[in-house]
Amino acid sequence: MKQPVLGCIADDFTGATDLANNLVRAGMRVVQAIGVPAQALDAAADAVVVALKSRTLPVAQAVEQSLSALRWLQAQGVQQVYFKYCSTFDSTEQGNIGPVTEALMDALAAQPGGDFSIATPAFPDNQRTVFKGHLFVGDVLLNESGMQNHPLTPMTDANLVRVLQRQCRRKVGLIDYKVVAQGEAAIRQRIAELRAQGVGVAVVDAISNDDLLRLGPALKGMPLVTAGSGVAIGLPANFGLAPSSAASELPPATGLQAVVSGSCSVATNRQVLNFIQSGRPALAIDPLRIVAKEAAGEDLAAEALAWAEPLLEQGPVLVYSSADPATVKSVQGQLGVDAAGALVERTLAAIARGLVARGVRQLVVAGGETSGACVQALNITQMKIGPQIDPGVPWCHAHSDMAPGTGLHLTLKSGNFGTDDFFGKAFTRLA
Ligand code: ADP
Numbered sequence: 001m002k003q004p005v006l007g008c009i010a011d012d013f014t015g016a017t018d019l020a021n022n023l024v025r026a027g028m029r030v031v032q033a034i035g036v037p038a039q040a041l042d043a044a045a046d047a048v049v050v051a052l053k054s055r056t057l058p059v060a061q062a063v064e065q066s067l068s069a070l071r072w073l074q075a076q077g078v079q080q081v082y083f084k085y086c087s088t089f090d091s092t093e094q095g096n097i098g099p100v101t102e103a104l105m106d107a108l109a110a111q112p113g114g115d116f117s118i119a120t121p122a123f124p125d126n127q128r129t130v131f132k133g134h135l136f137v138g139d140v141l142l143n144e145s146g147m148q149n150h151p152l153t154p155m156t157d158a159n160l161v162r163v164l165q166r167q168c169r170r171k172v173g174l175i176d177y178k179v180v181a182q183g184e185a186a187i188r189q190r191i192a193e194l195r196a197q198g199v200g201v202a203v204v205d206a207i208s209n210d211d212l213l214r215l216g217p218a219l220k221g222m223p224l225v226t227a228g229s230g231v232a233i234g235l236p237a238n239f240g241l242a243p244s245s246a247a248s249e250l251p252p253a254t255g256l257q258a259v260v261s262g263s264c265s266v267a268t269n270r271q272v273l274n275f276i277q278s279g280r281p282a283l284a285i286d287p288l289r290i291v292a293k294e295a296a297g298e299d300l301a302a303e304a305l306a307w308a309e310p311l312l313e314q315g316p317v318l319v320y321s322s323a324d325p326a327t328v329k330s331v332q333g334q335l336g337v338d339a340a341g342a343l344v345e346r347t348l349a350a351i352a353r354g355l356v357a358r359g360v361r362q363l364v365v366a367g368g369e370t371s372g373a374c375v376q377a378l379n380i381t382q383m384k385i386g387p388q389i390d391p392g393v394p395w396c397h398a399h400s401d402m403a404p405g406t407g408l409h410l411t412l413k414s415g416n417f418g419t420d421d422f423f424g425k426a427f428t429r430l431a
Helices: 013-025 059-075 097-107 160-167 177-182 184-196 209-218 230-234 266-277 287-295 300-308 325-335 337-357 368-377 422-430
Strands: 006-010 030-034 047-051 080-084 117-120 128-131 134-137 171-175 199-204 224-227 256-261 282-284 317-320 360-366 382-390 393-398 408-413
Touching: 006 013, 006 059, 013 030, 013 047, 013 080, 013 230, 013 368, 013 382, 013 393, 013 408, 047 059, 059 080, 059 097, 080 097, 080 230, 097 117, 097 160, 097 199, 097 224, 117 160, 117 230, 160 171, 160 199, 171 184, 177 184, 177 209, 184 199, 184 209, 209 230, 224 230, 256 266, 256 337, 256 368, 256 422, 266 282, 266 317, 266 422, 282 300, 287 300, 287 325, 287 337, 300 317, 300 337, 317 337, 325 337, 337 360, 337 368, 360 368, 360 422, 368 408, 382 408, 382 422, 393 422, 408 422
Parallel strands: 006 047, 006 080, 030 047, 080 224, 117 199, 117 224, 171 199, 256 317, 256 360, 282 317, 360 408
Antiparallel strands: 030 382, 128 134, 382 393, 393 408
16 A cells, blocks of 8 residues: 655644645545554555644643654655644644644654744635734734634734744744745745754745745655645645545445534534525434433433434434524533533534444534544544535545444534535535
């Protein structure tokens, strides 16, 4: 089996899928691993993305997990490593972007060119541009985008050279838009200049997707690239790969269809409504009823599965806890935010498991945390990334002991992704 050429380490789950999706669209066959796998890669792939949950861990743990991912990727034979973080550069004064980058650089220092890396969260097609080192989200600077109020990683400075320098021992420099506009030779020359000045990591400007495509060739042979998901569009060509439908090929879809939704984001609430209005069967899960049932020694998941079972033969069913903000707030007020979240995640994951046990082989899961819980409940450790349904959301195929033989198709939709008709459209796209 041909070894993967690109090994990626993503600092969160849905970010990993976003990156994988870009790589597939640019022509790579991609497998996403959930955490650092205990075993070798079990499918042919040009790139592997290891999804960690390291974005807000204490620095030492984030570094340790990232190095463990690196060792696994090296054992699979990858030639280049890509550290993927959020397109809003989510981090604190302590890290984790800087410390993880430097730990990976230290580990790769012996490789030719291992003393230099780049950093850019730019993805202009997704409204993330970097200009003179400053990150813009849409039309406003990062620190005016709402990210300054993020509960865990408040971003109060849009100057990424400054932000990254606070997290790094190595000197941080800039490859600005004028250099990037001139293409590979100019970028390589600028890297040589920065190296001579003792710079170890350079923030790179990109104000259009063409900038990312111009940057790609200049990254050929660089042992470590650090970026959001945008830079990925320019890398497959370095390995002789061009966009092709073969990259996103999955085994044929089989079995029954279902949607499990624990996301309460605006887009998901619209998708739930759209599914109901299309006349398809949908069952709401009320967190307070989960508690009441548990108190009575009963199981709401079992009740939901009994509801779903006779309907599944006729087409997709939806089980959802999605609710409007006022309802969610009220539930959280009564149960506590974390307890409510965990309770719902546990119940929806049990329902996803029960649905697969009843023959569902095409599963849509809405919600980042909800997806994590469902994937874990289904014992899924590696997923092959398939065709995109909507930007950032591809179909995947995974093996699971819950779906012996065929495995199952699943798509993990984070909160605000997808058009209103996403739940119905997803199955049409797979067919
Ligand atoms: P998103 O991707 O939209 O952020 P997540 O699944 O990551 O969705 O997060 C939604 C969180 O809200 C989960 O922890 C989920 O269990 C919780 N949740 C879902 N429905 C409800 C509800 N009706 N009341 C309270 N919490 C809920």
